[in-house]
Amino acid sequence: MTFLHIRLTLASIATTIISVFVWFNLFLATGVSRLLAWAANQGWYPWLPSKSTKPQSARPRVAIIGAGVTGVSAGAACIRSSVECTIYEKGDQVGGVWARVNKTSALQFQALFYRFHPAVRFRTQFPSRDEILVELRRIWEMYDLPSRTRFRTPVTSITYDATTQTYTVNGTDKYDAVISAVGTCGDILIPPFKGLDDFTGLKAHSSQMDKVDLDLSRGKRIVVVGSGASAVEVIDYVLKKLNGDETKLGSGEGMVEVTVIARHDKWIMPRGVLLSSIASMLPAQLGFLFEIFLRRFWYGSELHGMTPERPFYASTPCLNTRYLDLIRNNKIRYIRGKVDTFTSTGVKVTGVAWDSQTMLSRPAVPSEEGGTADVEADTVFFATGFKHPDSGFVDDEIWKGPQGGEFRPPNLFCVAFPPKYPTMLFLNDAYVDAVASAGHIHIGVLTRLLLTFLLDPATRPTPMEAATWVTKRKAKSSVDAKSRKWVGEEGVKSRLWGGYNRWEETGLAFYSYGELLYWVASTVFSRTNRWKYAMYITGWNHSKVAGLARSFGDRIDGKHGLDVNGDVGARKNQEIAVGR
Numbered sequence: 043m044t045f046l047h048i049r050l051t052l053a054s055i056a057t058t059i060i061s062v063f064v065w066f067n068l069f070l071a072t073g074v075s076r077l078l079a080w081a082a083n084q085g086w087y088p089w090l091p092s093k094s095t096k097p098q099s100a101r102p103r104v105a106i107i108g109a110g111v112t113g114v115s116a117g118a119a120c121i122r123s124s125v126e127c128t129i130y131e132k133g134d135q136v137g138g139v140w141a142r143v144n145k146t147s148a149l150q151f152q153a154l155f156y157r158f159h160p161a162v163r164f165r166t167q168f169p170s171r172d173e174i175l176v177e178l179r180r181i182w183e184m185y186d187l188p189s190r191t192r193f194r195t196p197v198t199s200i201t202y203d204a205t206t207q208t209y210t211v212n213g214t215d216k217y218d219a220v221i222s223a224v225g226t227c228g229d230i231l232i233p234p235f236k237g238l239d240d241f242t243g244l245k246a247h248s249s250q251m252d253k254v255d256l257d258l259s260r261g262k263r264i265v266v267v268g269s270g271a272s273a274v275e276v277i278d279y280v281l282k283k284l285n286g287d288e289t290k291l292g293s294g295e296g297m298v299e300v301t302v303i304a305r306h307d308k309w310i311m312p313r314g315v316l317l318s319s320i321a322s323m324l325p326a327q328l329g330f331l332f333e334i335f336l337r338r339f340w341y342g343s344e345l346h347g348m349t350p351e352r353p354f355y356a357s358t359p360c361l362n363t364r365y366l367d368l369i370r371n372n373k374i375r376y377i378r379g380k381v382d383t384f385t386s387t388g389v390k391v392t393g394v395a396w397d398s399q400t401m402l403s404r405p406a407v408p409s410e411e412g413g414t415a416d417v418e419a420d421t422v423f424f425a426t427g428f429k430h431p432d433s434g435f436v437d438d439e440i441w442k443g444p445q446g447g448e449f450r451p452p453n454l455f456c457v458a459f460p461p462k463y464p465t466m467l468f469l470n471d472a473y474v475d476a477v478a479s480a481g482h483i484h485i486g487v488l489t490r491l492l493l494t495f496l497l498d499p500a501t502r503p504t505p506m507e508a509a510t511w512v513t514k515r516k517a518k519s520s521v522d523a524k525s526r527k528w529v530g531e532e533g534v535k536s537r538l539w540g541g542y543n544r545w546e547e548t549g550l551a552f553y554s555y556g557e558l559l560y561w562v563a564s565t566v567f568s569r570t571n572r573w574k575y576a577m578y579i580t581g582w583n584h585s586k587v588a589g590l591a592r593s594f595g596d597r598i599d600g601k602h603g604l605d606v607n608g609d610v611g612a613r614k615n616q617e618i619a620v621g622r
Contacts, residue, residue, distance in 0.1 A: 090161055091185055095588045097126040101595040102496055105130065105209065105217040107197045107435075110138020111481045112470045113223035114178055115158045118185040119489040122584055124591035125496075129187060130211070132196035136182050137175050139227040139428070144252035146279050147171045150271055150361040151479065152315055158481040160581065197435045202463065209466070218594075219465040219496045221489065225480070226473055228431035232424045235267075237384035244421040248272040251279055251423050258283050261296045263418050265389055267381060268425030269304030274362045276423045277302075277374060291373040300374040301417050303391055307350040307378055309359035310366055311336060318361070321354075322477045323556035329355035344370050347396040347406040348378060356548055358475045369398050377415055378406065388418040433471065440466065444505035452550040453512050456561045458488050461508035464495040475548075478555035483581070487562055490579045490587075494572070497590040501572045503565070517549030 104120050106113050109131035120127040135141050148171065149156055153164035161184065162177045169177075182188065200220060201210050208216045230247045232238075238245075246254045248268070256262070258280070266276045280300060284290045293299050311321065324332055333354040341349045345366060350357075368374045379394040394413050396406035433451075440460050441448045449461050451472030458467055469488055470480050478484075495502045503511075566572050566579055577583040 091122065092584070095122055095124050095584045097121060097124050098592055099595050100126060102126065102218040102591060103128070103216075104219045104221060104493075104496075105197075105200075105211050105215065106221045106223055108138060108223035108225065109133075109136040109182075109191055109193075110223060110225055111140065111158045111174070111178055112225060112485055113138070113221070114182045114187060115481075115485040116221050116223055116467075116469055116489045117187045117190065118159055118181055119486045120493065121185045121187070123490065123493050123578075124584075124588040125493055127187075127190055128215070128217075129191040130195050130197050131191060131193050134193050136191070137178060138225060140171055140174050140178070143171055143249045144279075145171055146252050146282065147249070147275060148278075149174075150274065151313060151318055154315060155318060155479045156481045157483060158485055160486075199435050199437070200440070201437045202440065202466075207465075219467070219492060221467045221469055221492065222433070222436070222471050223469045224431040224433070225470050226430055227428040229429045231426050231429045233426060235381055235384055240386050241384040241388075241419075241422065242386045243419055246423060248276050248423050248425040249428075251276060254421065256280075256283060256421065258290075258298050261298055263299045263388075263420045264301070265417055265419040265422045266300065266302045266425055267389075267422060268427070269302060269306065269308045269378075270358075270425060270427065271360045272425035272427065273302055273304070274310075274360050274365050276425055277365060277368065278362075288368065288373055291368065293372075293375075301419075302374060302376045303381060303389065303417070304348075304376065304378045305380060307348050309336070309350050309354055309357065310340075311359050311361055312340065312363050313361045321359070322479075322554050324554065326355045326554060326557070329353065341366065342370075344403045345398075347401050347404055348376055348398070355477065355554065356475065356552055359477060370402070372398070372402075375399050377417070379409070379412060379415065382414075384422075385416075388416060389422070391415040391417060431471075443509045445509070449509065449512055453516055454550075455503065455508035455511055456488070456491075456565060457550055457553065457558065459492075459503075459508065461503075461512060462505040464502040464508070465492065467492040472550075474551040476553050476555070476558075478553070478558060482555070484555075484558055484562070486581055487559075487579060490581070491562060491565070493587060493591075494575045494579060497587055497594060498571075498575070501569065501575065512550070515550050517551065 102125050104125055104127040106117050106120075106127055106129045109129050113129055113131070114136060117127050117129050133141070140147070149168045152167055153169050156164075156169070156174075158178075159181045161181060163180075164173065164177065166173060182191075195212075198212055199210075202208075203210065206216075208218060209220045210216055211220070230249055232247055244254050244256070248266075249272070264276075264280065266273050277300065280298065281288065281291075284298065290298055291300060311317065321332055330353075336354065337346075337349055348369070369376045376396075376398040377391055377394055378396045379391040382390045382392040384390075392412070392414050393409040394415050395409045396404075397415060440463055441450045443449050443461055451457075451468060452474050454468060454472050455461055455464070457472045458469060460466055460468075467488060469485060473480065562579070566576050575586065578586050
């Protein structure tokens with residue numbers, strides 16, 4: 043038996059073990075999710091609204107921008123903490139991006155990693171759009187947030203008054219703190235490809251693919267432009283239309299031909315609670331170990347050419363258990379190249395670095411040496427994502443550091459707070475790339491950290507402390523880690539051996555979920571006067587801050603000479619952390 047045969051045998055055994063491992067993970071996650079869903083229905087469940095902690099005064103008052111998963115969850119955390127809030131939503135319904143995507147959209151990872159509030163009751167492992175919206179609206183109503191939500195009210199400006207320590211929203215509304223929860227998904231993005239108007243077939247953004255009359259009964263030639271989570275979702279949608287019958291995928295008469303055109307390769311990892319936990323909690327310095335595992339045993343030698351050249355810990359991965367197998371078995375075609383132009387009947391791709399149709403088990407070639415490919419199509423789906431929401435409503439002063447310079451997202455304290463403004467929280471807005479969930483426990487944790495800073499000013503980091511924290515973690519170079527080639531024959535080397543160092547190259551533009559939670563924990567325990575709030579910040583013992591919230595108005599009004607209308611009187615000459 044040759045060495046190659048031994049390697050292939052070991053790879054086959056490893057693939058089988060991984061498959062069993064993945065299914066065990068799914069079974070484990072199903073049991074835990076159902077247990078949590080059952081508990082959330084019980085009266086003794088500790089994370090339900092409580093009359094004892096309902097807001098009882100107009101102050102403190104928090105403005106929340108956005109009524110998506112993040113905004114609603116932050117609002118619930120405020121109400122549970124006896125803090126009044128108002129949610130501004132430019133649209134006419136709650137849900138954020140989930141209200142705008144197609145009805146077949148679903149989580150790519152287990153519901154266990156999308157518990158945006160402890161009281162959610164997901165019944166399935168990979169909740170669909172509608173199930174997520176049902177749970178979101180239930181939380182929204184449970185905490186009496188409908189009466190606190192202003193629909194069709196975009197936020198156009200936020201300014202800070204250092205004298206009163208208040209924020210003014212839209213020129214008139216005053217608040218003691220602000221949470222921006224606009225997220226990272228704004229309007230749909232379809233690049234202005236050359237010749238796009240000449241294409242005579244069906245075309246749609248992936249978020250609207252359920253609105254396309256996609257008849258697959260007589261076969262179809264489908265092109266997916268893009269390689270991220272949306273592209274994987276299109277493949278799942280097509281399979282659903284085929285009732286899961288993979289034998290109908292491929293080339294030939296009556297078959298459904300699917301071609302994915304990727305500008306950059308994305309990391310694809312299997313679904314699984316344990317695997318996802320390891321990936322999100324593993325220190326980045328040891329990330330090369332997880333990457334070696336994926337390269338050797340998940341991609342294997344057949345898909346070596348589509349294995350990303352950038353490190354695993356430099357971009358957001360996609361989770362799917364069958365996507366790579368479909369490529370490996372020639373059920374779908376995968377091309378890494380650049381869309382050059384659209385024709386009336388398809389797409390011309392240039393700089394083809396790798397093509398699964400002809401290059402399985404072969405390495406990719408440099409794009410400048412790649413050939414061309416003419417791909418015929420009846421339907422084109424653009425898995426090209428969304429534009430980043432406009433944050434022009436934030437006054438430029440907010441981004442300034444204590445000694446000059448700018449601290450714009452993602453360069454914020456705990457990737458959330460501008461250094462000079464610990465009572466302003468950018469919740470999920472500063473996200474660029476991560477091995478993490480955008481809708482998990484950190485929403486409540488960071489909201490309660492903000493409320494701790496608001497209700498007990500002594501706990502706030504000084505502007506210099508926050509700025510120093512960010513500066514230590516800023517990328518030291520302008521190199522784009524996504525495009526730079528880091529990989530050799532053995533994969534990406536650890537920084538321990540002179541390889542990829544994420545602090546040098548990506549900084550806060552990438553983080554793992556474990557790092558985010560560690561940053562928050564270290565913030566809490568770095569000062570003794572924050573220790574007493576540790577249980578509250580993690581979601582327990584809300585009564586500790588309820589008293590502070592109820593006396594907030596008296597303390598602040600007396601301190602700044604404000605009457606109930608917010609008129610400013612004499613101000614005591616004292617040192618404050620915010621704005622200095």
